[in-house]
Amino acid sequence: MKVVVCSKYIPDPNLPMTVDPERKRLVRDPAQSILDPGDEFGIEAALKLVEEHGGEVVVVSMGPEAADTAIRRAMAMGVERAILVTDPGLEGSDALTTAQVLSRVVATEEPDVVICATESTDAYTGMVPGAMAAMLDFPQLTFVRSIQVEGSTITVQRDYENGYQSVKAELPVLITVTASIAEPRYPSFKGMMQAKKKPIDTRDLGAIGLDAGQAGQAGARERVLEIRKVEIDKQTRVIEDDGAGSSVDEIVNYLKQVQVI
Amino acid sequence: MADKRIWVWTEIAADGVHPLSLELLTPARELGSAEAVVFSAAGNGVSETLGEYGASVVHLATDEVFSSFVAEPHVATLAWLIESERPDLILFPSTFPARDVMARLAGTLPRGVIANAAKVEFDGDQLVATVGYGPDSEASVTLNGEAPYLVQIRRKAYGASLAKGTAEVKEIDAVSSPSGNRVQVVETVQEESAGMNLEDASVIVSGGRGLGQPDNFKLVEDLAKEMNAAVGASRAIVDAGWVPYSYQVGQTGKTVKPSVYVAAGISGAIQHIAGMGNSQYIVAINNDPEAPIFELADLGVVGDALTILPKLTERIKNEK
Numbered sequence: 001m002k003v004v005v006c007s008k009y010i011p012d013p014n015l016p017m018t019v020d021p022e023r024k025r026l027v028r029d030p031a032q033s034i035l036d037p038g039d040e041f042g043i044e045a046a047l048k049l050v051e052e053h054g055g056e057v058v059v060v061s062m063g064p065e066a067a068d069t070a071i072r073r074a075m076a077m078g079v080e081r082a083i084l085v086t087d088p089g090l091e092g093s094d095a096l097t098t099a100q101v102l103s104r105v106v107a108t109e110e111p112d113v114v115i116c117a118t119e120s121t122d123a124y125t126g127m128v129p130g131a132m133a134a135m136l137d138f139p140q141l142t143f144v145r146s147i148q149v150e151g152s153t154i155t156v157q158r159d160y161e162n163g164y165q166s167v168k169a170e171l172p173v174l175i176t177v178t179a180s181i182a183e184p185r186y187p188s189f190k191g192m193m194q195a196k197k198k199p200i201d202t203r204d205l206g207a208i209g210l211d212a213g214q215a216g217q218a219g220a221r222e223r224v225l226e227i228r229k230v231e232i233d234k235q236t237r238v239i240e241d242d243g244a245g246s247s248v249d250e251i252v253n254y255l256k257q258v259q260v261i
Numbered sequence: 262m263a264d265k266r267i268w269v270w271t272e273i274a275a276d277g278v279h280p281l282s283l284e285l286l287t288p289a290r291e292l293g294s295a296e297a298v299v300f301s302a303a304g305n306g307v308s309e310t311l312g313e314y315g316a317s318v319v320h321l322a323t324d325e326v327f328s329s330f331v332a333e334p335h336v337a338t339l340a341w342l343i344e345s346e347r348p349d350l351i352l353f354p355s356t357f358p359a360r361d362v363m364a365r366l367a368g369t370l371p372r373g374v375i376a377n378a379a380k381v382e383f384d385g386d387q388l389v390a391t392v393g394y395g396p397d398s399e400a401s402v403t404l405n406g407e408a409p410y411l412v413q414i415r416r417k418a419y420g421a422s423l424a425k426g427t428a429e430v431k432e433i434d435a436v437s438s439p440s441g442n443r444v445q446v447v448e449t450v451q452e453e454s455a456g457m458n459l460e461d462a463s464v465i466v467s468g469g470r471g472l473g474q475p476d477n478f479k480l481v482e483d484l485a486k487e488m489n490a491a492v493g494a495s496r497a498i499v500d501a502g503w504v505p506y507s508y509q510v511g512q513t514g515k516t517v518k519p520s521v522y523v524a525a526g527i528s529g530a531i532q533h534i535a536g537m538g539n540s541q542y543i544v545a546i547n548n549d550p551e552a553p554i555f556e557l558a559d560l561g562v563v564g565d566a567l568t569i570l571p572k573l574t575e576r577i578k579n580e581k
Contacts, residue, residue, distance in 0.1 A: 013530065016553070017531070019394060019398055041500075094373060095367070095373075095374055095376075096367055096368070096371055096372070096373055096374065099367075099368055100371075103368075118513075119513065121532075124376070124377065124512055124513065124531075124532060125374070125376035125377065126360050126364065126513070127360075127363070127364045127367060127374050127376055128364070129364065130332070130360070130361055130362075130363070130364020130365040130367070130368065131364050131365065131367045131368030131371070131374075132368065133364075133365055133368065134336070134364075134365045134366075134367075134368030134369040135368045135371075137440055139333060139443040139444045140332055140333075140361065140365060141444065142332075142357065142360075142361050143357055145502070155447070159357070159506045160330075160357055160358075160449075160506075161356065161357065161506070161507065162451050162452065162507060163449065163450045163451040163452035163505070164449075164450050164452065165329075165446055165447075165448065165449045165450070166446070166447040166448040166449075166450075167331075167444060167445065167446050167447065168444070168445050168447055169443050169444045169445065170443060178499075178500045179497070179500030179501050179502075180500060180501060180502030220373075220405075221372070221373025221404050221405045221406045222373050222374070222375060222403075222404055223402060223403050223404075223405060224394075224400050224401070224402050225389065225400075225401040225402060225403055226400065226401045227394055227399070227400045228398060228399055228400070228401075229397055229398055230397055230398060230399050235559070236555060236556065236557075236558055236559065236560075236561055237559070237560055238550070238555055238558075238561035238562075238563060239560070239561070239562055239563070240550075240562075240563045240564065241562055241563060241564025241565065241568070241569060242564075243564065243565065243568065244568065245564075245568050245569055245572040245573075247546075247562045247564055247569060248569060248572045248573050248576055249576075250560070250562075251544060251546075251560065251562060251569075251573055252573070252576050252577065252580065254544065254559075254560045255488075255521070255544070255577075258520070258521055258541075258542045260463075260464050260488065260520065260521045261488060261577055261580060
């Protein structure tokens, strides 16, 4: 079984996010960027599938050259090889272009299963996986919390508004996974050492058959016209608890003041 | 210039039209002629409601293939309908199925997309949507290229409002996807949350990753019970399987505006703030003084939620 996992290199979501008003986009500082934590669940699910059924896990990513640090993390978890599409012409790509780039690369791998996170942790649009599924002409099984493969049939549980559904399809498929799919393994020291030697195949726009005009800012259909600061008019009072619940009085007083107790 | 044709991708819930779809008829009506697209085996009999909320036309397909949700037949039928009717804009609600259809449609046509818009309008012929951009900014964005433009609207960005009109029903047949029907729904399982409805609650107590482990979520439920509040959760613990998705407050969950929101062990990722930032009063308990939730809180408590929550519950109980 061949499983392709799509991953994204993003600004560390635990650090404050900054916007470049001139270029109208997020500041992406390689020193503060990591593998999207949401992707680790898909990587774990892929590794489990291959441990059970044999085969190979390949990571496909689009990003700057520095994105190899995120790929090495996936490799330290156990991914064998990766393809990174990197080209200055890709900067400013929108969701549709990203889906085009990734699906072109994924198609050349002829996978049985493509795994994506439900959405990235920096942009949160959730539009890339579904668009990719259309371009690959794969069925899409989304918001998946468990996977079972028997022969060429895949059965998944997918979340929906008031519960879950069991859904099945024939391989190949594209699935998006939530964090309840599996707890990601922590890379071992040995894994980290091995990751350094694993192959990353770097491709530019030409190599995947796209022109500069079709990608990046030039090819984007979604354009930012203006970014504005939103004033939050809040008077915050912050108190410190002594570790034994000393703040409870103040909380109770506050709740009385706003008349909910 | 003829009216713009604004379609609303409309979902049918067990008890009729999904409320988030009704909300979208409000902007659709403001921007031109509002038309609902209903692909559902349970779609007969909803046109009256849709007309009342402002749809002038209902494009209706009630084929058996739409009896349980699978994205592909929706996209195949919608792509065909777009080709023959040429709408200017299609609005999608913030639900899982709507996201599935919109994303696959974008890749099929292909068209640009805007997700999570708080507002949508036209400046002449240029589409302008407002989206959140970082913790303290918002952006105006547009889509280039051919119509229809595909825009997903956040929950509660607009209120549903009665127009008292009637809708003309245009029945169509499902179009099969070129690759056939490849996905089969085997079983649907309901997992209702026991407590009060989040979206209607005037007080909400929510928990997040800072609670440490699933068992500790009970502390949030206990406090909520004592405060007669609904129970919410951050995406992190919903994704981790501590509580069902119906608890999730945030950009990809529910949007709430209670008078009091108590956030325990929630750091305040943008994802979460998008769903509760408009609460009237916010109380945050978190042991990280740098947590972004404190920028939004009216009362911030730097401390351990596991210690504070049970004492707070006890105190409120005794106050009664």
